[in-house]
Amino acid sequence: MTRLLLGRLVQAALVALVVGGLCFALVRVLPGDAAFRIAADRYGPDALTAQAAEAVRQELGLDRPWPELLLRWFGELAQGHLGNSLVSGEPVSEELASQLGPSLWLAASALVLSLLIGLPLGLVSGLRAGSGLDRLALIGAVALRALPPFVLGLVLMLVFSIRLEWLPPAGYGTWREMALPSLTLALGLAAVSSRVARDAVAAVGATTYYRFARLKGLPERAVLVRHGLRNAAIPVITYLGLQAVYLIEGVVVVESLFAYPGIGHALVHDVIARDVPMVQGAALVMGLMFVLLNLGVDLLCRLLDPRLGAGR
Amino acid sequence: MLFVPRPRRAVLRGLIGLAGLLALAPAAGAAEGRSAPERALTVVGPWEVGGLDPASNGHAFTRLQVAETLVGVDAAGAPAPGLATGWTVAPDGLTWHFLLRSGVRFHDGSPLTAGIAAESLRRARANVGPLSRVPIATISAEDGAVVVVLQRPFALLPAFLANHTTIILAPASYEPSGRVVRIIGTGPYCAVTVAPPLRIELERFEDWWGGRPAIARARYLAVGQGETRALMAESGEADVVVSILPVSLARLRRNPKLAVQTVTPPRTRLLKLNAGSPLFSDPRARRALSLALDRTGLAKVLLRNPGLGADQLFPPAVSGWHAEGLPPLTRDLAQARILLAQAGWRPGTDGILERDGRRFAATLRTYSAWPELPPLAAAIQAQAREVGIDLAVSIGNTSDIPARHRDGSLDLGLVSRSFAMIPDPLGTMLQDFGLDGGDWGAMNWSSAETASLLDRLAVLADPAEREPLQRRLAEILQAELPVIPVTWAELAVVANRRVAGVRADPLERSYGLAEMRWGTP
Numbered sequence: 001m002t003r004l005l006l007g008r009l010v011q012a013a014l015v016a017l018v019v020g021g022l023c024f025a026l027v028r029v030l031p032g033d034a035a036f037r038i039a040a041d042r043y044g045p046d047a048l049t050a051q052a053a054e055a056v057r058q059e060l061g062l063d064r065p066w067p068e069l070l071l072r073w074f075g076e077l078a079q080g081h082l083g084n085s086l087v088s089g090e091p092v093s094e095e096l097a098s099q100l101g102p103s104l105w106l107a108a109s110a111l112v113l114s115l116l117i118g119l120p121l122g123l124v125s126g127l128r129a130g131s132g133l134d135r136l137a138l139i140g141a142v143a144l145r146a147l148p149p150f151v152l153g154l155v156l157m158l159v160f161s162i163r164l165e166w167l168p169p170a171g172y173g174t175w176r177e178m179a180l181p182s183l184t185l186a187l188g189l190a191a192v193s194s195r196v197a198r199d200a201v202a203a204v205g206a207t208t209y210y211r212f213a214r215l216k217g218l219p220e221r222a223v224l225v226r227h228g229l230r231n232a233a234i235p236v237i238t239y240l241g242l243q244a245v246y247l248i249e250g251v252v253v254v255e256s257l258f259a260y261p262g263i264g265h266a267l268v269h270d271v272i273a274r275d276v277p278m279v280q281g282a283a284l285v286m287g288l289m290f291v292l293l294n295l296g297v298d299l300l301c302r303l304l305d306p307r308l309g310a311g312r
Numbered sequence: 313m314l315f316v317p318r319p320r321r322a323v324l325r326g327l328i329g330l331a332g333l334l335a336l337a338p339a340a341g342a343a344e345g346r347s348a349p350e351r352a353l354t355v356v357g358p359w360e361v362g363g364l365d366p367a368s369n370g371h372a373f374t375r376l377q378v379a380e381t382l383v384g385v386d387a388a389g390a391p392a393p394g395l396a397t398g399w400t401v402a403p404d405g406l407t408w409h410f411l412l413r414s415g416v417r418f419h420d421g422s423p424l425t426a427g428i429a430a431e432s433l434r435r436a437r438a439n440v441g442p443l444s445r446v447p448i449a450t451i452s453a454e455d456g457a458v459v460v461v462l463q464r465p466f467a468l469l470p471a472f473l474a475n476h477t478t479i480i481l482a483p484a485s486y487e488p489s490g491r492v493v494r495i496i497g498t499g500p501y502c503a504v505t506v507a508p509p510l511r512i513e514l515e516r517f518e519d520w521w522g523g524r525p526a527i528a529r530a531r532y533l534a535v536g537q538g539e540t541r542a543l544m545a546e547s548g549e550a551d552v553v554v555s556i557l558p559v560s561l562a563r564l565r566r567n568p569k570l571a572v573q574t575v576t577p578p579r580t581r582l583l584k585l586n587a588g589s590p591l592f593s594d595p596r597a598r599r600a601l602s603l604a605l606d607r608t609g610l611a612k613v614l615l616r617n618p619g620l621g622a623d624q625l626f627p628p629a630v631s632g633w634h635a636e637g638l639p640p641l642t643r644d645l646a647q648a649r650i651l652l653a654q655a656g657w658r659p660g661t662d663g664i665l666e667r668d669g670r671r672f673a674a675t676l677r678t679y680s681a682w683p684e685l686p687p688l689a690a691a692i693q694a695q696a697r698e699v700g701i702d703l704a705v706s707i708g709n710t711s712d713i714p715a716r717h718r719d720g721s722l723d724l725g726l727v728s729r730s731f732a733m734i735p736d737p738l739g740t741m742l743q744d745f746g747l748d749g750g751d752w753g754a755m756n757w758s759s760a761e762t763a764s765l766l767d768r769l770a771v772l773a774d775p776a777e778r779e780p781l782q783r784r785l786a787e788i789l790q791a792e793l794p795v796i797p798v799t800w801a802e803l804a805v806v807a808n809r810r811v812a813g814v815r816a817d818p819l820e821r822s823y824g825l826a827e828m829r830w831g832t833p
Contacts, residue, residue: 032709033715036714037711042362042368043440045679045681045710045728046729047368047442049714055440087362087363088508089363154543161546162547165547169544170544171544256536257540258540259534260510
């Protein structure tokens with residue numbers, strides 16, 4: 001257990017180093033003049049002038065050599081500071097804190113919704129593998145996964161906001177505004193997790209221990225709960241870790257579409273505006289969340305299957 | 313394999329439990345003031361709120377009428393009383409007195425004084441913004457008036473003081489370093505919550521000098537996607553939506569619950585040319601490119617309004633600057649080919665023109681901050697090809713245009729230029745067509761006559777005296793084409809019929825919240 005935690009800690013430190021350095025390098029090699037880019041985001045296209053860009057260059061010291069800027073960032077990171085946004089001048093940590101909350105709510109509710117939709121569907125399909133319901137679920141999953149989140153989001157807006165007038169198409173504040181963006185993400189997630197769950201359940205259903213449990217006369221319910229669910233849960237939970245990737249990229253698109261003030265929406269703007277400290281900070285937070293999520297998945301899997309921890 | 317799963321009820325119970333949890337969870341971050349009796353009027357626009365600095369985000373606070381400027385603008389776009397009731401200028405044209413409105417209070421209850429107003433203006437002048445381009449010597453306060461002394465006469469001073477970067481804020485808005493930490497203005501609405509980048513919550517200011525606004529609470533939501541903005545209007549979630557994409561407009565017009573208004577702002581999409589490049593230094597080449605453009609077609613297909621084809625720089629709505637009877641810019645491919653031949657260009661084997669072994673090939677740069685620009689650029693590329701001009705379209709960031717203007721690497725840029733930053737278009741013309749050109753205007757092009765016209769206009773205040781000079785300016789620009797007008801713009805404002813008193817502002821200075829009231833749908 002300690003080894004696992006230590007390993008993940010080292011991983012987190014590596015993520016910080018690589019993400020910080022990579023973001024810095026990537027943003028620097030983007031074409032165009034950083035001072036002009038930052039000024040464009042600050043003052044808007046109509047008020048952008050070369051004079052404004054020069055003022056930005058002076059204020060932020062953008063003409064300093066790059067090793068100095070990168071080392072300064074790492075130095076500050078070691079002390080727990082993420083620097084200030086180049087566009088707004090506010091501390092990155094404050095900006096991220098205000099963006100991370102909405103994004104976490106969105107991601108968490110999307111994950112829960114996807115489990116609510118995906119797991120029961122996967123369970124039923126797996127138990128009746130090959131049935132009409134199973135095939136229907138497969139078609140639905142393929143269709144939903146094939147639709148880009150942008151299109152899916154617009155379709156949901158048309159149905160729930162325009163036709164039914166139940167939910168607002170954009171905004172932030174209450175659960176009503178969050179419903180459509182999280183459903184957009186959840187459907188994409190559930191499309192795959194339902195199939196993973198279905199395959200896991202079907203595989204467990206075909207094992208000898210499962211058949212033996214039924215042969216020895218256990219009621220169906222006990223067979224499923226004692227021998228089926230736990231064994232089928234491991235691939236499903238492992239897959240949840242991988243779905244974080246879909247969630248993170250989905251959040252970027254969905255937040256922009258639904259005008260949702262989260263970290264994905266901000267990241268798009270930060271990259272366009274060349275706000276290096278914000279890009280580094282946001283990518284760092286996302287990277288660390290990924291490490292944390294994987295740690296959670298590992299721990300859960302060990303809880304479900306003690307053999308995983310024992311052998312090593 | 314075909315057995316009925318028994319644990320259905322357990323799954324169902326779990327489902328209901330989790331759904332309950334989900335419904336409860338986000339309530340922790342729920343909107344403030346839900347118990348208020350009246351719903352907040354929701355205004356949706358595309359502009360994000362970057363922060364509190366008036367130089368970068370003053371427009372958000374003037375549009376929402378949180379903060380005000382000394383000078384306002386009347387319906388015709390001329391300077392009008394704002395926080396100053398009037399102004400006088402000494403005969404030498406240098407010393408200006410702006411008489412302050414009496415009895416004005418800031419949202420924190422403190423009174424507006426000339427000293428405070430002068431201090432706000434001095435901060436605006438020191439910051440990035442149009443006021444730094446005005447030849448100001450000093451700004452001071454003198455019993456009930458702000459006194460501005462100029463280095464040389466400049467008749468546009470009142471128009472510059474109507475710009476959103478010159479908003480007057482209470483001293484408590486600033487921290488000692490000069491950074492704005494709160495917006496405490498004098499307008500009919502107080503900013504209760506400013507949550508960058510997407511939301512501002514407003515409450516009526518009971519002590520506004522202009523009277524009590526009818527609507528008690530309002531909020532602004534920035535929604536970047538045009539499709540989403542249209543859907544917010546249709547679903548009734550938004551009361552007023554500013555800036556609607558042309559493709560959505562017809563659908564919204566058919567909706568009986570919505571009222572659509574369109575106005576023509578002083579904004580032109582134009583081709584900014586590098587007149588110093590061998591391709592475009594010959595005015596005949598610039599004219600030929602202009603003659604290749606089917607402006608009506610572009611406007612009809614891409615903007616859904618054929619009337620927006622820009623046959624000269626200013627649209628008819630900009631009075632005094634739109635020159636009646638000016639020979640319009642039209643499409644004439646035969647004439648374009650003749651001009652290009654006269655300039656020495658001959659068609660090569662692939663149909664692209666050549667001269668002394670060099671192809672007529674250039675990069676057309678534009679940006680996606682305005683969604684109509686990339687498709688316009690693609691259409692221009694196709695039309696230019698018909699006369700043998702090979703344009704490669706490059707879509708980048710807004711800042712590429714001024715940055716490449718500075719380093720000289722721009723061939724051709726498609727830009728959307730507003731002439732309303734200073735309500736008098738002359739403010740922008742001075743910036744774009746002076747002797748050195750401008751970041752968004754002429755590049756490596758100058759004309760002594762234009763420069764002298766601009767110099768003379770800058771000291772004239774009387775519209776009647778200015779008119780002939782402005783007309784001459786329009787004639788020169790039409791003949792020389794340092795920039796090629798492509799289309800004018802249209803601003804669409806959609807209001808739900810439950811709101812009355814909505815007025816689309818072509819200068820995009822104000823949403824007019826204070827004049828709105830709840831009506832019967």
